[in-house]
Amino acid sequence: MKKITVLTTCLIVGSLVLAYGPGDSDYGMKENNMIENHNQKEYRAYHKNNKEGQRNNGPESFIKKLNLSVDQLKQIDKIKETADEKSRELLKESRDNRFKLREAIDTDIVNSEELQIIRKKILLIQEQLLDNHIKSMQEHRRILTKEQKEKLRELLMEREKEMLERKLSKNGHDKKFLGRK
Numbered sequence: 690m691k692k693i694t695v696l697t698t699c700l701i702v703g704s705l706v707l708a709y710g711p712g713d714s715d716y717g718m719k720e721n722n723m724i725e726n727h728n729q730k731e732y733r734a735y736h737k738n739n740k741e742g743q744r745n746n747g748p749e750s751f752i753k754k755l756n757l758s759v760d761q762l763k764q765i766d767k768i769k770e771t772a773d774e775k776s777r778e779l780l781k782e783s784r785d786n787r788f789k790l791r792e793a794i795d796t797d798i799v800n801s802e803e804l805q806i807i808r809k810k811i812l813l814i815q816e817q818l819l820d821n822h823i824k825s826m827q828e829h830r831r832i833l834t835k836e837q838k839e840k841l842r843e844l845l846m847e848r849e850k851e852m853l854e855r856k857l858s859k860n861g862h863d864k865k866f867l868g869r870k
Contacts, residue, residue, distance in 0.1 A: 783818075
């Protein structure tokens with residue numbers, strides 16, 4: 690029973706790491722510092738033409754819709770760089786601990802105490818990743834004007850609604866559930 694609990698925890702933690710953290714490589718993050726040497730128009734043109742790893746409602750589409758100044762773009766890039774660096778370190782540590790957990794589970798004699806220690810380390814790292822994400826989101830919002838914050842709120846609500854509609858349609862629910870006819 691303990692093995693199943695530990696394995697389930699590992700799967701959940703691993704899924705969260707993959708969902709919320711950046712990967713090891715720079716896939717989808719190429720030329721991240723481009724705005725330091727170019728103006729806003731060129732920055733936007735780059736991201737408009739470079740769809741590698743991007744979704745239609747990703748951060749770049751929000752940047753376009755918020756009409757940020759060059760100074761704001763530079764600040765956002767710096768915040769993202771710092772957050773990504775911290776996250777990469779934590780994700781590496783998390784992967785190392787998940788590997789240790791798999792090794793500990795695969796042994797003939799499972800040491801429950803060791804499994805719990807590793808599990809707690811993984812959960813602590815997940816907590817730190819979430820804290821870093823929240824901190825970077827707060828830093829992003831600090832540089833926005835009141836109007837930009839309102840627009841961002843609208844965009845996030847719109848995206849959340851679209852995601853819910855997609856999820857419900859995949860599960861066979863109709864749009865009446867969402868208050869539509």
